Amino acid sequence: MGKTLFDKVWDAHVVDTINNGPSMLYIDKHLIHEVTSPQAFSELEKRNIPIARPDKIVATADHNTPTIDQHLPVKDVLSRNQLKQLTANCKKHGITLYGLGHKYNGIVHVMAPELGITQPGMTMVCGDSHTSTHGAFGTIAFGIGTSQVAQVFASQCLLLSKPKKLRVNVNGKLKGGVLPKDVILYIISKLGTNAGTGYFCEYAGTVFEEMSMEGRMTVCNMSIEMGARGGMIAPDQTTFDYIKGREFAPKGEDFDKKVAYWKTLKTDEDAIFDKEYHFDAEDIAPMITYGTNPGMGLKITESIPNSKDASFEKSLTYMGFEKGETLLGKPINYVFIGSCTNSRIEDFRVVADYVKGKQKAANVNAWLVPGSQQVVKQIKDEGLIDIFESAGFRLRQPGCSACLAMNDDKIPEGEYCVSTSNRNFEGRQGQGARTILASPLIAASVAITGKITDITKELQSLELV
Numbered sequence: 001m002g003k004t005l006f007d008k009v010w011d012a013h014v015v016d017t018i019n020n021g022p023s024m025l026y027i028d029k030h031l032i033h034e035v036t037s038p039q040a041f042s043e044l045e046k047r048n049i050p051i052a053r054p055d056k057i058v059a060t061a062d063h064n065t066p067t068i069d070q071h072l073p074v075k076d077v078l079s080r081n082q083l084k085q086l087t088a089n090c091k092k093h094g095i096t097l098y099g100l101g102h103k104y105n106g107i108v109h110v111m112a113p114e115l116g117i118t119q120p121g122m123t124m125v126c127g128d129s130h131t132s133t134h135g136a137f138g139t140i141a142f143g144i145g146t147s148q149v150a151q152v153f154a155s156q157c158l159l160l161s162k163p164k165k166l167r168v169n170v171n172g173k174l175k176g177g178v179l180p181k182d183v184i185l186y187i188i189s190k191l192g193t194n195a196g197t198g199y200f201c202e203y204a205g206t207v208f209e210e211m212s213m214e215g216r217m218t219v220c221n222m223s224i225e226m227g228a229r230g231g232m233i234a235p236d237q238t239t240f241d242y243i244k245g246r247e248f249a250p251k252g253e254d255f256d257k258k259v260a261y262w263k264t265l266k267t268d269e270d271a272i273f274d275k276e277y278h279f280d281a282e283d284i285a286p287m288i289t290y291g292t293n294p295g296m297g298l299k300i301t302e303s304i305p306n307s308k309d310a311s312f313e314k315s316l317t318y319m320g321f322e323k324g325e326t327l328l329g330k331p332i333n334y335v336f337i338g339s340c341t342n343s344r345i346e347d348f349r350v351v352a353d354y355v356k357g358k359q360k361a362a363n364v365n366a367w368l369v370p371g372s373q374q375v376v377k378q379i380k381d382e383g384l385i386d387i388f389e390s391a392g393f394r395l396r397q398p399g400c401s402a403c404l405a406m407n408d409d410k411i412p413e414g415e416y417c418v419s420t421s422n423r424n425f426e427g428r429q430g431q432g433a434r435t436i437l438a439s440p441l442i443a444a445s446v447a448i449t450g451k452i453t454d455i456t457k458e459l460q461s462l463e464l465v
Contacts, residue, residue: 002267002272004165005425009140027182030364033059034064045153054094056156065100065459067399070100103374122138124139127145133217136232167202173206177441178286185289186283188277193293291424300456301328336420337369342439347440350441352387361448366393416442
């Protein structure tokens with residue numbers, strides 16, 4: 001029997017198997033940030049255990065950092081203390097840190113791929129659920145809890161039970177203006193938020209083969225939202241071209257040798273998955289969510305479905321929506337374009353293409369938050385900042401920002417926010433805030449019109465995928 005991509009990477013990293021049960025898995029790269037690492041560092045200090053492989057750890061500041069005036073002292077006491085502690089811990093243990101102001105600083109799941117730190121065939125972990133993003137490169141990447149962060153610090157390994165294998169196939173040609181965010185929101189709306197529980201998901205088919213690396217990262221980022229441990233896409237020429245020449249990517253002959261190995265990282269034709277789904281690209285349209293989990297999504301032209309489920313009713317009550325209602329014409333005062341899902345240069349190019357020559361609606365507070373300092377530089381170098389400023393948008397500094405209410409960028413209670421982030425849970429963007437997930441293109445259209453608008457016909461003529 002052949003092996004899946006997941007099998008090949010997993011098996012290459014098994015150090016030992018405990019009584020035919022859990023595997024001791026070696027971790028190639030450990031990413032850390034200021035929120036989930038302090039307790040792990042403290043645990044090792046109490047037990048007098050050294051960091052096993054500080055050279056395999058990369059740290060950044062992102063979750064509760066401000067996105068305005070980052071050169072000034074951080075006002076929030078907790079955030080300021082966490083950032084100071086991260087700096088002290090990294091200095092003490094010889095860990096590479098890209099803190100505020102560093103040219104490589106950014107959201108952990110944006111800066112690692114763009115620097116060439118993320119490479120095919122790796123195992124990668126981080127104290128953050130959306131570590132699944134890195135699976136776009138053909139890595140086994142997943143989020144871990146603080147106690148597991150400490151385990152990796154101490155041993156560079158984790159004791160894990162091997163997940164089951166799931167494959168989602170999407171074939172065909174996407175319609176104009178349908179972005180990777182729409183693809184993954186569509187998949188989750190069809191499968192639900194528990195379909196991937198206990199599984200690692202591989203995405204396959206022509207739609208993913210034709211996606212850019214930025215698009216693949218968006219898809220894998222949200223694997224966790226359908227309950228999967230992580231998501232993966234087999235590396236190919238698109239992957240190799242993306243990695244080549246990046247700061248920490250292999251160079252010269254080393255790169256060629258790596259590519260030769262990376263080309264072997266694909267699922268064998270006779271490999272068997274525990275579960276498999278198939279979708280047609282032609283059925284996917286621009287998507288939005290209407291509830292309080294990412295599975296509550298619909299095509300922008302559809303109406304909210306009918307259900308008597310108690311949690312469904314509770315969700316609609318929180319959102320202030322009704323069954324059978326269409327969201328078209330719904331006034332929106334906040335738009336957030338950012339997060340580890342959609343804050344890469346490709347996302348901002350899409351937004352710039354759409355808003356060029358237009359003006360932001362007066363009622364909309366639009367937050368454009370790049371995922372890294374590198375993205376900021378690209379936005380400026382490509383002249384996108386001029387387009388944004390002419391349209392009335394203000395570019396903020398890198399950080400997780402309004403994806404989660406862990407920093408200054410909170411959505412006021414009762415307000416709706418069309419967001420390019422990954423979660424629409426109750427209070428996710430602030431106490432009482434109401435989140436509607438969408439692609440950067442739909443978010444841009446809302447910022448311009450001040451309401452949810454059907455731009456489907458307009459999108460058919462656009463090539464923004």
